[in-house]
Amino acid sequence: MVFCEVIVDIAHSEVDKIFDYACDFPVKEGTRVVVPFGFGNSTTTGFVVRVKDSSDCPSEKLKRIYRADVYAAINAECLQLAKKLAARYRCPLALCLRLFLPSEMRTGKASETYRTYARLSGAEAEIAPRAKMQLALIEYLREKGEEDAARLRERFGGAVNALAEKGVITLEKRRYLRNPYQGVTQSQQERTLTPSQAQAVKTVTETEKTVTLIHGVTGSGKTEIYLTLIARALEEGRTAIFLVPEISLTPQMLAQLRARFGAQAAIIHSGLSAGERFDEWQRLRSGEARIAIGARSAVFTPLENIGIIIVDEEHDGSYSSETSPRYNTFDVALLRAQYNGAKLVLGSATPSVETYRRAKEGEFGLITLKDRINARPMPEVELVDMRREVKRGNPSAFSAHLKQRLEACLESGNQAILFLNRRGYSQTVICRDCGYVAKCKDCDIALTYHSEEKCLKCHYCGLRYKTLSVCPECGGVHLGYMGTGTQKIVEELKKLYPAARILRMDVDTTGGKEGHYKILSRFAKREADILVGTQMVAKGHDFPFVTLVGILDADMSLHFPDYRSNERTFQLVCQVAGRSGRAEEKGEVVLQTYDPENFILRFAKEYDYHGFYEREITVRAATMFPPFAKIVRVMVSGEDEKETLAALKDVYTKLQTVYCSHADDFLFFNRMHAPVKRIQKKFRYQVLMRLTNPEILKEIYDAATAVKYKNVLVYVEENPVNLS
Ligand code: ADP
Ligand code: ZN
Numbered sequence: 001m002v003f004c005e006v007i008v009d010i011a012h013s014e015v016d017k018i019f020d021y022a023c024d025f026p027v028k029e030g031t032r033v034v035v036p037f038g039f040g041n042s043t044t045t046g047f048v049v050r051v052k053d054s055s056d057c058p059s060e061k062l063k064r065i066y067r068a069d070v071y072a073a074i075n076a077e078c079l080q081l082a083k084k085l086a087a088r089y090r091c092p093l094a095l096c097l098r099l100f101l102p103s104e105m106r107t108g109k110a111s112e113t114y115r116t117y118a119r120l121s122g123a124e125a126e127i128a129p130r131a132k133m134q135l136a137l138i139e140y141l142r143e144k145g146e147e148d149a150a151r152l153r154e155r156f157g158g159a160v161n162a163l164a165e166k167g168v169i170t171l172e173k174r175r176y177l178r179n180p181y182q183g184v185t186q187s188q189q190e191r192t193l194t195p196s197q198a199q200a201v202k203t204v205t206e207t208e209k210t211v212t213l214i215h216g217v218t219g220s221g222k223t224e225i226y227l228t229l230i231a232r233a234l235e236e237g238r239t240a241i242f243l244v245p246e247i248s249l250t251p252q253m254l255a256q257l258r259a260r261f262g263a264q265a266a267i268i269h270s271g272l273s274a275g276e277r278f279d280e281w282q283r284l285r286s287g288e289a290r291i292a293i294g295a296r297s298a299v300f301t302p303l304e305n306i307g308i309i310i311v312d313e314e315h316d317g318s319y320s321s322e323t324s325p326r327y328n329t330f331d332v333a334l335l336r337a338q339y340n341g342a343k344l345v346l347g348s349a350t351p352s353v354e355t356y357r358r359a360k361e362g363e364f365g366l367i368t369l370k371d372r373i374n375a376r377p378m379p380e381v382e383l384v385d386m387r388r389e390v391k392r393g394n395p396s397a398f399s400a401h402l403k404q405r406l407e408a409c410l411e412s413g414n415q416a417i418l419f420l421n422r423r424g425y426s427q428t429v430i431c432r433d434c435g436y437v438a439k440c441k442d443c444d445i446a447l448t449y450h451s452e453e454k455c456l457k458c459h460y461c462g463l464r465y466k467t468l469s470v471c472p473e474c475g476g477v478h479l480g481y482m483g484t485g486t487q488k489i490v491e492e493l494k495k496l497y498p499a500a501r502i503l504r505m506d507v508d509t510t511g512g513k514e515g516h517y518k519i520l521s522r523f524a525k526r527e528a529d530i531l532v533g534t535q536m537v538a539k540g541h542d543f544p545f546v547t548l549v550g551i552l553d554a555d556m557s558l559h560f561p562d563y564r565s566n567e568r569t570f571q572l573v574c575q576v577a578g579r580s581g582r583a584e585e586k587g588e589v590v591l592q593t594y595d596p597e598n599f600i601l602r603f604a605k606e607y608d609y610h611g612f613y614e615r616e617i618t619v620r621a622a623t624m625f626p627p628f629a630k631i632v633r634v635m636v637s638g639e640d641e642k643e644t645l646a647a648l649k650d651v652y653t654k655l656q657t658v659y660c661s662h663a664d665d666f667l668f669f670n671r672m673h674a675p676v677k678r679i680q681k682k683f684r685y686q687v688l689m690r691l692t693n694p695e696i697l698k699e700i701y702d703a704a705t706a707v708k709y710k711n712v713l714v715y716v717e718e719n720p721v722n723l724s
Contacts (some may be wrong), residue, residue: 002027004065005050016092018038020055023065023209027051030074034066046073047074047097049083061419071285074100075302077339084335087203089325090716092699096325099300102281104274116149116173118160125166133159137461143537146670148274190223200225200367204345205232214347215360216369217607218578219376219542222347223253226310227260229345230291234264238307238342239290242328243298244537245316256294261291268294268301293395296321296329299336306340309333311537311572314346314355315571317721326717329591330355349578350571350609354627379549379580379587381605385596397484397492402550402590404537409548410500414585416548417534418493419576420486429456429468444677450508451487459507461680489532489552497530506535538575544583549576554593554601554630562723563625566600570612573604624667630694631719634687634704635674638712641683647712648685653686654703658696665693676724682713 008017021035029048039042043066050319055062074097075081082096089096120141126133137156141147148172152160163169193201204212204225216222224369226466257265259272266280266289282288286304292301295709299309311319311333318331330346337344344366346355348534359366366440384399410414428446429438437446440458447456447465456465468479486506493502503523510516516536523531524543554573562568573591581587593601603612621628634651637645653669659669667690675683689700691722695719704716 001053003052003062004033004048004409005052005498006033006046006065007049008037008044008046009094009097010044016086016094016347016519018049018093020062020304021065022055022059022062023068025066025068027068028072030069030072030076030079033068036063038067039500040236047094047704049079051095060504071107073285073302073699075304077336078300078302079305081332081335081339085325085327086329089327089631090705091325099297099325099545100302102268102274103276104278105281115273116171117146117148118149118164118169118171121167121170125163125168127166127168131159131162134163137163138168139464143462144306147241148408151274158274180669188405193224193228194370194373195224195271197221197228197373199233199658201228203342203365205366206227207343207365209363209365210342211318211334211344211346211358211363211486212365212367213300213351213355214345214367215351215356215609216347216358216367217372217577218349218350218380219372219378220369221311221373222369223256226312226345227256227349229308229343230261233307233342234261234290236307238305239303240292240307241298241301241309241333241336242293243296243311243319243333244293244308245313245318246295246536248612255482257291257293261581264289265291265293275350281422299329300333304573306336306342308343308345309337310345310347312347314348315350315352315562315567320721321721322354324715326715328718336517350574353567353613356613357617362431365685376581376583378607379577379589381577381589381591381607383596383605384602386592386594397489397552398550399590400593403589406497406530406550414546415523415526415528415543415545416530416553417537417543417546417576417579418489418530418550419534419537420484420532420552421534422488428481430480431471431473431476432478432480433470434474436471438465442681443679444550445679448485449481451491452508454580460676484552486532486534495532500530502526502530502532505531505536507534510536519642535572537579538572543579545585546579547581547585547587549574549580549587549589551589551591554591555595563620563623563631564721566612566616566619569600570604570609570616572617573601574607574609577604577607617639624690624692626719628692629667630691630697632691632697632700633717633720633723634689634700635717636712636716637674637682638681638709639681639683639686640711642682643709644712645686647685647707647709647714649716650707650709651704652687655700656708657688658691658703660691662696662699665691665696666701667692674724 001024004021004027005018006021008019010017013408013552027033027048029051031047031048034043035046066211078100082093082100085096118140118141133156137152137159149160151349164171200214214222214225226242230242233240254267266284268277268280272280284292292298292303311330321327327387330699335343336342358364364458382401384401406416411723429449430436438446438456440447440461440463442463443460444457447458449467450457452468456467462666470477471479486504489711490502490504493500505516505519510519522528526545551573577589580589591601591605595601598616600612620626634655636644636648636651638647649673657667669689670688671685673684677684701716704714707714
């Protein structure tokens with residue numbers, strides 16, 4: 001008989017519930033178990049977090065573990081890591097443990113080989129406006145196309161069956177395919193490394209430092225370095241984790257990995273079906289697969305004996321989690337690297353200022369790759385002054401120069417990518433009489449017109465509204481559209497170049513499974529001449545026939561009220577530009593701006609990372625922004641404004657005590673509305689702080705987590721990626 005401390009895994013539970021149980025059979029820490037819990041015969045699942053020889057619980061009260069998995073789902077390292085994260089981010093251990101498991105395993109539905117899928121039948125039915133779940137579900141399916149009914153039930157509850165009964169959705173039971181990306185194949189011979197690639201591999205392998213930053217311009221062959229490092233780890237009998245910002249955006253990367261490593265590589269990402277994800281996870285856990293590839297969540301893969309962890313495009317914002325626990329992927333990767341004695345490699349053409357500083361100061365190793373493979377030139381960037389275009393009487397989104405280059409590109413049979421930071425049709429609907437701007441009723445944000453659906457959409461919550469013909473404020477009829485989005489650009493392009501084949505890639509066109517992959521592979525197969533898209537097109541694709549990249553509004557991200565806006569703009573321009581001229585033909589970039597003298601754009605034009613960095617780090621030092629200080633935000637949000645304000649006051653008072661005893665360590669301390677005052681019906685307030693001493697964080701977490709209101713969410717964010 002052994003005794004176990006079991007943490008019960010109750011969904012949405014905000015507190016850790018650890019209980020002692022007795023066990024008749026040997027069981028390892030980290031094993032998932034089924035235990036009696038609550039009244040009568042009811043049971044629940046949980047995890048053994050400690051095995052011990054005795055229990056303080058009186059034996060007549062001690063219940064027995066019913067059954068257990070034959071393996072420990074959470075290995076010793078991961079259990080320790082979960083505990084560290086729980087302490088670091090002050091969140092329940094149960095929540096941290098969930099990071100290590102595919103969600104379908106928790107809900108116990110993943111071992112089936114059949115699944116029921118739901119989709120809209122096309123039939124209409126009366127749905128009462130108060131049946132919010134049903135309406136939301138219809139909306140969701142309209143976006144997503146098809147979804148696993150079990151997952152829908154988790155999210156929309158009874159609405160799934162209700163709509164099925166009404167005939168609005170059809171449910172179909174099918175066997176699901178568990179081999180993701182079967183279409184992805186590509187034979188790939190191992191390449192001979194260039195001398196600088198070979199040197200990079202050598203440096204990473206031989207350095208004493210755990211972390212190495214590879215700063216290599218786009219097209220400098222970083223991927224080949226990663227693949228070689230992974231192959232080395234496998235040869236040594238070790239395993240590898242390869243993180244990319246958004247895996248569904250990088251089909252070529254997948255193809256390369258599959259071709260090189262076959263079934264040794266497992267892919268983990270949200271676009272997979274539940275069964276696929278579960279199977280890939282099992283393959284990794286059991287040691288059948290030894291390379292985990294995926295977005296940030298793949299850092300939690302239950303691999304043993306990790307030899308290398310790679311974080312590609314390390315500057316990418318997606319590496320920060322925006323749900324609890326709000327971990328930073330780098331911090332987790334570092335803990336795992338240290339535990340396993342593994343190397344951690346960060347790669348980017350435009351490293352974050354913070355990472356680059358740590359490398360320059362010697363904390364991380366630094367490898368610089370200045371040239372593209374085969375010394376292909378970086379595409380030339382032309383800045384176009386859009387103010388002059390307006391003066392010349394050209395109000396369109398395309399400058400004369402861009403049109404001319406686009407024509408030349410199409411004529412030569414090459415491909416072009418046009419980048420725009422806004423999806424939809426027009427930015428906003430504005431009343432020309434009174435200045436009224438159409439906003440979402442639940443979010444403090446302007447609505448965007450979508451011409452295909454002929455509706456206004458809220459990009460924060462997805463709600464749809466009818467288009468307006470009369471201003472609700474003043475009754476005026478002079479409503480106009482301001483700004484431009486991807487959809488509108490596509491329409492203008494069709495008028496300008498009727499023969500051109502155009503693809504659009506943004507949140508609206510990439511719904512459904514492998515949505516990104518489909519668009520990108522069509523573009524790669526040259527089924528289209530022009531790809532118009534948002535940020536998604538900026539990520540690491542390698543299309544050899546793209547010779548022109550147009551950045552339609554380089555200023556968009558520059559004027560964001562965020563300390564990172566310079567950095568983001570520089571990164572974005574370099575990343576998008578890097579899509580051009582990757583093969584034999586020379587590439588070019590047309591960058592349209594209303595601010596052509598802007599120093600960030602000037603540095604970006606020359607791909608002068610060092611110039612940019614020196615300037616930016618000086619500004620940050622002078623103004624005391626990260627990495628010289630830490631921005632901490634305590635967010636307080638809830639549907640009831642009074643209650644939310646009461647919670648805010650409570651949080652503020654508690655934090656004030658911290659502030660008063662460490663005033664010297666604070667550069668800033670205040671409470672206020674969040675920049676977006678309301679999202680999805682929730683009012684949003686914040687206490688914003690800037691700290692010079694990260695030690696105080698603990699006290700801030702303590703203060704914030706001590707405030708508990710039933711319907712108010714309170715959480716801490718460190719250097720948040722999104723300050724809205
Ligand atoms: P990065 O990841 O730095 O942007 P990639 O790894 O995509 O660069 O490499 C750019 C291009 O150079 C790709 O088309 C790749 O196939 C090619 N390439 C990389 N390494 C070699 C090599 N050693 N020999 C020949 N071609 C290479
Ligand atoms: Zn909204």
